[in-house]
Amino acid sequence: MSELKNDLFLRALRGEVVDRPPVWMMRQAGRYLPEYLVLKAKYDFFTRVETPELACEITLQPIDIVGSDAAIIFSDILVIPQALGETVLMEEGKGPTLPHTVTTQADIDALQVEGAAERLDYVCKAISLTKKELNGRVPLIGFAGAPFTILCYMVEGKGSKTFDRAKQFCFSQPHLAHQLLQKITDATISYLKAQVAAGADCVQVFDSWSGMLAPEDFTAFGFEYLQQITDALSPLCHVILFPKGSWYALNQISHSGASGVGIDWTVPAAYAREQTGNRITIQGNFDPARLLTSPAEIKKEVTKMIDAFGVQRYIANLGHGILPNVPVDNAKAFVDAVKEYKKK
Numbered sequence: 556m557s558e559l560k561n562d563l564f565l566r567a568l569r570g571e572v573v574d575r576p577p578v579w580m581m582r583q584a585g586r587y588l589p590e591y592l593v594l595k596a597k598y599d600f601f602t603r604v605e606t607p608e609l610a611c612e613i614t615l616q617p618i619d620i621v622g623s624d625a626a627i628i629f630s631d632i633l634v635i636p637q638a639l640g641e642t643v644l645m646e647e648g649k650g651p652t653l654p655h656t657v658t659t660q661a662d663i664d665a666l667q668v669e670g671a672a673e674r675l676d677y678v679c680k681a682i683s684l685t686k687k688e689l690n691g692r693v694p695l696i697g698f699a700g701a702p703f704t705i706l707c708y709m710v711e712g713k714g715s716k717t718f719d720r721a722k723q724f725c726f727s728q729p730h731l732a733h734q735l736l737q738k739i740t741d742a743t744i745s746y747l748k749a750q751v752a753a754g755a756d757c758v759q760v761f762d763s764w765s766g767m768l769a770p771e772d773f774t775a776f777g778f779e780y781l782q783q784i785t786d787a788l789s790p791l792c793h794v795i796l797f798p799k800g801s802w803y804a805l806n807q808i809s810h811s812g813a814s815g816v817g818i819d820w821t822v823p824a825a826y827a828r829e830q831t832g833n834r835i836t837i838q839g840n841f842d843p844a845r846l847l848t849s850p851a852e853i854k855k856e857v858t859k860m861i862d863a864f865g866v867q868r869y870i871a872n873l874g875h876g877i878l879p880n881v882p883v884d885n886a887k888a889f890v891d892a893v894k895e896y897k898k899k
C-alpha cells in the first residue's frame with residue numbers, strides 16, 4: 556500500500572511481524588550533529604524552524620548520517636503557544652522563555668485558536684518538501700507537544716525542575732486550567748491534521764512533563780486531552796503518545812486507540828508489556844546517557860534491551876531526547892546495533 560522503500564517503522568506500529576525492530580532517536584534532528592551546528596551558527600533558532608529548506612535539511616541529516624528508520628520533522632513544541640499569540644524566545648544556554656505568562660481568564664480569552672494551524676503553515680511546507688526529498692527512503696514523523704506540557708511552559712514562562720506554578724494553577728484554578736488545555740488541544744488537533752495532510756506518516760505527542768502529575772491528576776489534566784487528540788488523529792495516521800514518567804498510565808494508554816507509546820528508561824520491559832498486552836507498540840527506552848559510553852558497550856546494552864522487549868510490536872529508541880554531547884559514532888553504534896540485532 557505504501558511506496559516507502561523502508562516501512563519497517565509503520566509495520567511495527569501496525570503490529571505486523573518484522574525481522575528486526577525499527578530504530579530512530581528522539582531529538583535526532585539537531586543538537587549533537589556537527590552538520591547541524593554549522594546551520595545553528597548561521598541562523599537563529601526560529602529562522603531554522605520557519606524556513607522550510609533549512610528545516611528539511613536538518614530533518615534529513617540523521618537519515619543520511621546515522622541511518623535512522625524514520626525521520627522527525629525539525630520544529631519545536633513551542634510553536635503552538637506562538638500560533639496562539641504568545642511570544643517565545645529561544646536564547647542560547649537559557650532554553651525557551653515566554654515573557655508573558657498565562658494565568659488569568661483575560662490571558663486565556665486573548666489566545667487565538669482560530670487560524671492557529673494556518674499560522675504554522677511553514678511546518679506543513681517543510682513536511683511536504685521533506686517528503687519529496689526523502690523520496691520514500693523512510694517514513695516521516697510529525698509532532699506536537701501534549702496540552703499539559705504546553706500549559707507548563709505557558710503558565711511558568713520557562714523550564715522548571717518541578718513545574719510547581721503550573722501545577723498550582725491546575726489545582727487551584729481547575730476551571731481556567733481546563734479552558735487553557737482545551738484551547739491548546741483544539742489548536743493542536745488542527746495543526747496535527749494539517750501535518751498529516753502535508754504528508755506526515757505518523758504523529759508523536761510529546762508529554763515531557765506528565766510524570767510530574769499524580770495518577771489521578773494525569774487522568775484529569777493530561778490523559779483527557781491526549782485522548783481527544785488520539786480520537787481525532789488515529790483515523791488519519793499512526794499516533795504515538797510519549798507521556799514521559801507516567802509509567803502508571805500505561806494500561807490506560809494502551810486502550811486509547813494510539814498505535815504506539817513511548818516509555819523512559821525507568822520502566823522495566825516486562826512491566827510495560829504486562830500493562831499494555833499486545834494492544835500497542837512500545838517505543839523506547841535506552842537511557843540517553845548510555846550513549847556517552849563506548850560503541851562496544853552500547854551494542855551490548857542495545858542487545859539486552861531488545862532481548863527484554865522482543866522484536867515484535869517494538870520500536871527501538873531512547874527513553875528521552877539524545878544529549879548534545881553524544882559523539883556521532885556512538886549514535887551510529889546505537890542505530891547499527893539495532894539493525895544488526897540477531898535473535899539468539
Ligand code: CP3
Pocket residue numbers: 580581582583584585586595600627628629630631632633645650651698714761763875876
Ligand atoms: O526530534 C527532533 O529532532 C525534532 C526537533 C525537536 C526540537 N524540539 C528541536 C529543538 C523536537 C521534537 C523538540 C521537542 C521539544 N521541545 C520538547 C519535547 C521533547 C523533550 O525533549 O522533552 C520540549 C520540552 C521542547 C522545548 C524546548 N525546545 C526546550 C526545553 C529547548 C531548549 C533545550 C533543548 O535543547 O532541549 C528547546 C530548543 C530546541 N528545540 C533545540 C532543538 C534542536 C535546541 C536549540 C538549538 O539547537 O538552537
